[in-house]
Amino acid sequence: MKQYIELSAEVQQAKTEGKAIVALESTIISHGMPYPQNVQMAREVEQIVRDNGAVPATIAIIDGKIKIGLTDDELELFGKSSGVAKVSRRDLAQIIATKQLGATTVATTMICANLADIKIFVTGGIGGVHKGAETTMDISADLEELAQTDVAVICAGAKSILDLGLTLEYLETKGVPVIGYETEVLPAFYTRKSEHKLNFSTDSIEVIADTLKVKWELDLKGGAVIANPIPEVHAMDEDYINGIIDQAIKEAEEKHIVGKDSTPFLLGKIKEITGGKSLDANIELVKHNAKVGTQIAVSFNNKTK
Numbered sequence: 029m030k031q032y033i034e035l036s037a038e039v040q041q042a043k044t045e046g047k048a049i050v051a052l053e054s055t056i057i058s059h060g061m062p063y064p065q066n067v068q069m070a071r072e073v074e075q076i077v078r079d080n081g082a083v084p085a086t087i088a089i090i091d092g093k094i095k096i097g098l099t100d101d102e103l104e105l106f107g108k109s110s111g112v113a114k115v116s117r118r119d120l121a122q123i124i125a126t127k128q129l130g131a132t133t134v135a136t137t138m139i140c141a142n143l144a145d146i147k148i149f150v151t152g153g154i155g156g157v158h159k160g161a162e163t164t165m166d167i168s169a170d171l172e173e174l175a176q177t178d179v180a181v182i183c184a185g186a187k188s189i190l191d192l193g194l195t196l197e198y199l200e201t202k203g204v205p206v207i208g209y210e211t212e213v214l215p216a217f218y219t220r221k222s223e224h225k226l227n228f229s230t231d232s233i234e235v236i237a238d239t240l241k242v243k244w245e246l247d248l249k250g251g252a253v254i255a256n257p258i259p260e261v262h263a264m265d266e267d268y269i270n271g272i273i274d275q276a277i278k279e280a281e282e283k284h285i286v287g288k289d290s291t292p293f294l295l296g297k298i299k300e301i302t303g304g305k306s307l308d309a310n311i312e313l314v315k316h317n318a319k320v321g322t323q324i325a326v327s328f329n330n331k332t333k
């Protein structure tokens with residue numbers, strides 16, 4: 029197994045020193061945002077992790093290896109290249125075996141982080157149950173991964189391109205804790221609120237770290253979602269963004285966009301219709317998640333080392 033994994037020098041050193049490490053995904057770079065904002069976002073997020081006392085490990089598949097931590101050149105290559113594969117659990121072995129350039133989704137980043145014994149992972153939003161999934165069966169592999177892989181994901185909830193109620197039902201069935209940080213309801217990515225009340229909310233980083241520690245010490249398999257709302261000043265107007273999301277979904281249906289192309293198409297469309305405003309919000313919420321996620325990683329690391 030080890031022959032497929034390569035740690036960056038910075039991550040290797042963090043391991044030796046027992047420092048907290050925060051995993052970051054690469055699909056958000058290659059398929060979630062346009063160049064050059066994507067690379068700039070990735071660099072800023074890495075710096076926020078460092079400034080808050082941990083080491084960032086952006087994960088991607090390059091030349092037959094799972095890279096845990098990217099160099100600046102690798103980040104740039106990722107952000108610029110157009111032929112990067114979007115790699116979910118299904119695709120991981122194939123992309124490594126054929127030595128393709130691959131970007132890891134939430135599901136695959138969890139798998140790779142876990143292989144490198146990194147337990148805390150920061151991103152923007154998770155995949156979930158798509159609207160209309162009762163007929164399309166489009167349910168993100170992210171949810172199954174959360175059910176089985178011991179990595180906590182700090183995100184701003186999920187976008188309303190998804191059916192948030194069904195996404196929560198699915199996570200409940202699979203026994204995945206969804207912890208609201210400074211929120212009583214599931215945040216909806218661009219907005220701080222949705223109509224879906226969470227059963228566990230806290231304002232304490234300590235309590236989150238303790239909960240993760242207990243969960244895994246009890247060998248309760250699987251991850252957790254820590255839902256951290258977008259800061260008020262960057263939140264978008266709910267009616268405005270939901271109208272645009274509906275428009276994007278309609279266009280995806282008309283164009284018969286399905287499978288793994290669905291989420292990137294919708295993200296791109298929303299950005300286009302909002303004239304880039306959704307991208308600004310997206311970048312700001314990821315930065316905020318990086319700060320909160322790093323605090324959790326540092327606290328968890330102190331409790332478990």
Ligand code: PSU
Pocket residue numbers: 053055056057059060061132133134135152153154155156167168169170187287288289290291292295
């Ligand atoms: N949501 C976002 N930005 C993203 C994604 C989701 O706001 O970039 C990406 C993540 O990598 C996530 C993936 O794991 O999309 C989910 O894709 P799918 O719905 O095909 O499972």
Ligand code: MN
Pocket residue numbers: 166167168169287288290
């Ligand atoms: Mn899907």
